[in-house]
Amino acid sequence: AQSVTQLGSHVSVSEGALVLLRCNYSSSVPPYLFWYVQYPNQGLQLLLKYTSAATLVKGINGFEAEFKKSETSFHLTKPSAHMSDAAEYFCAVSKGNDMRFGAGTRLTVKP
Amino acid sequence: DADVTQTPRNRITKTGKRIMLECSQTKGHDRMYWYRQDPGLGLRLIYYSFDVKDINKGEISDGYSVSRQAQAKFSLSLESAIPNQTALYFCATEGGSGSRTGELFFGEGSRLTVL
Numbered sequence: 001a002q003s004v005t006q007l008g009s010h011v012s013v014s015e016g017a018l019v020l021l022r023c024n025y026s027s028s029v030p031p032y033l034f035w036y037v038q039y040p041n042q043g044l045q046l047l048l049k050y051t052s053a054a055t056l057v058k059g060i061n062g063f064e065a066e067f068k069k070s071e072t073s074f075h076l077t078k079p080s081a082h083m084s085d086a087a088e089y090f091c092a093v094s095k096g097n098d099m100r101f102g103a104g105t106r107l108t109v110k111p
Numbered sequence: 112d113a114d115v116t117q118t119p120r121n122r123i124t125k126t127g128k129r130i131m132l133e134c135s136q137t138k139g140h141d142r143m144y145w146y147r148q149d150p151g152l153g154l155r156l157i158y159y160s161f162d163v164k165d166i167n168k169g170e171i172s173d174g175y176s177v178s179r180q181a182q183a184k185f186s187l188s189l190e191s192a193i194p195n196q197t198a199l200y201f202c203a204t205e206g207g208s209g210s211r212t213g214e215l216f217f218g219e220g221s222r223l224t225v226l
Contacts, residue, residue: 009151032213043115043201043217044154090153094213101153 002027004093006102014110019063019078021105023091026072033074034092035065038104044090050074061085081109114138117202117218125226130189132221134202142205143185144215145169145177147198154201160185192225199223 007022025031032051036044048059055067061084065076074091086109091102115136124130134143141162146154156169158177166177174196176188189196199222203215 004153032211034213036215041219043203043219044215045217046214049213092213094211097211099156099211099213101155103151103153 002031002093002095002098002100004091004100004102006089006091006105008105009103010106010108012108012110013081015083016080019076019081019085019107021076021089021091021107023065023074023076023102024072025074025091025093027093027095032094033065033067034094035059035063035074035076036090036092036101038088038090040087047076047089081107083109083111085109113219115202115204115216115218117200117221119221120219121222123224123226124192126193128192128225130192130223132187132200132202132223134185134187134218135183136185136202136204136216137183138204138206138216139182140204140206140216141182141208142211143179144203144205145175145185145187146201146203147171148201148220149198157187157200189223192223194225197223197225 003026005024035047037047038044048057050057050067058064063078088104088106090104118133144159145157155171160179178186199220202218
C-alpha cells in the first residue's frame, strides 16, 4: 500500500522567507502526487498536481513542487512567504482508486 | 453558493444517538467521498461512491454508513455515535469517469462532537 510522510507538523517562517514543506511517498510504481491547502474553517483545495509530465509542477499562489523519483520526494516550495500563506498543507498520493493523505503541516508566517 | 455544501456545519450530540451528515453538490460529479480529519492524522477515507448505484467502504468504515440518494447527494450516518467519532468530517467530489484524477473538491466540513 502506498503512503505519504510529511516531515514536520509545524513550520514557521518569516514573511518574505523561503517556504519549504517536505513530503516523501512510498509507492511501488510512480504515483500521482498532490498538494492541498486548508485555510482556517475551510475545506481543502488543490494547490498543484504531478501526473508524470514535467517533474517541476507550478501551482496557484506562487507555489511549486518538484518530483524526485530517486528521493521519493515531492517537496513544496515558495520563494517568498506571504501572511496569507498561513494554513495547513497536505501532501497526497494516488494510484488507481487508492488515495492517501499525509498528516499535514501547519505553516505559520511571522510578520 | 458553494459547489459542495455540508449540513450541519457543527453538531454536538450524546453517546448512542444517531447522527446524519448531509452533502450536496452542484458540480455534476459522479464521484463522492466522505473523509474524517483528526489532528495529526490527516484525512482518512470513510466511504466513497462512484455513481448512484455504487457504494464502497474506505479505510475506516466501521461505525458509519452512507446513502447516495441522487447524483448530487451523499449522506453519512453514525448509527450509534461514540466519543471517538468526534472529528471534522469532509465531503468531497471528483470529476472524471475513468481513472481517478485525484482532484477533489471539498465542502467546508462538519464538526461533530460526541459527548
